[in-house]
Amino acid sequence: MEINKIDISTRYATHADLPKLGKFLQMLVEAERPFNPTLKDGEIFYYDLKTLIEDEQTAILVIEFNAEIVGCGYAQIRSAKAYERHELFGYLGFMFVSPEFRGKGINKLLINDLKQWVLSKGITELRLDVYHDNDAAVKAYEKVGFKKLLTTMRCDIS
Template sequence: MNQVSIRPANLNDLQILLEFEQGVIKAERPLDPFLAEGKLFYYNIPELISNEKTQLLVATINNIPVASGYVRLEKSKVYHKNSTHGYIGFIFVKEKYRGKKISSLILADLKKWAKENNTNELRLDVYTNNTAAIKAYERFGFTKSLVNMRTEI
């Protein structure tokens, strides 16, 4: 495989990031019967790119974007040990490039950026039935903490 480069996203990446967003939604639809029908949008991508409290990265191979991820600095609950944390989201790797630890490279850069911004904790959400993602996050050092439960009434 060619060399993977990680860089901050910019507005020139908007079209591919919109495609990545639909890839995330496509992957999550079978995992979540509560997702609405039709075309969905999870992220305000221009906001993720321009917000100084967020670092949105793209991984490229031969200057072609193949993956993404962000960390957003957030205030923690008053009862948490750390007053702020970094929230990880939009982790996506094009299918052709999965299994090559590209998400770990992105996570490492996001972690570095969060630490440089005085943050000592990272959090993320992952579907309990997304075992491949859970294993990847556990390899990176994440541990399970809460289970969010719901029912339709």
């Protein structure tokens, strides 16, 4: 599918977007299941999307192509640990692009807009979590400047 940049726009999510965002959230969960054996079966809600839309410390953005939502993500202002150099940082989450729109620069556009929102709050530290074995996502984030920092490890001892 050819995408004309003129047909793409970014905007803040609204309550009217909740049904579509809910579908995206379940698609994201399904995409992440192979990387996390600890996830419960059935629907999982990582976030309360309504609360995030209303939160002044969070910006949920949606990407539209020809007036159809094809991607989303949020930036949230969070407190850093007492031992870190910065007091606050921006955290990215709920990064999702519809499968048919992947590889077309939409994720980069979304991250750039989220970065601008975080910068507008006077914050220059930006973080996100990604499954270590999710090579496609890791590469996508590295392409826009992220570097690996910490690996969470687990062990089933039953």
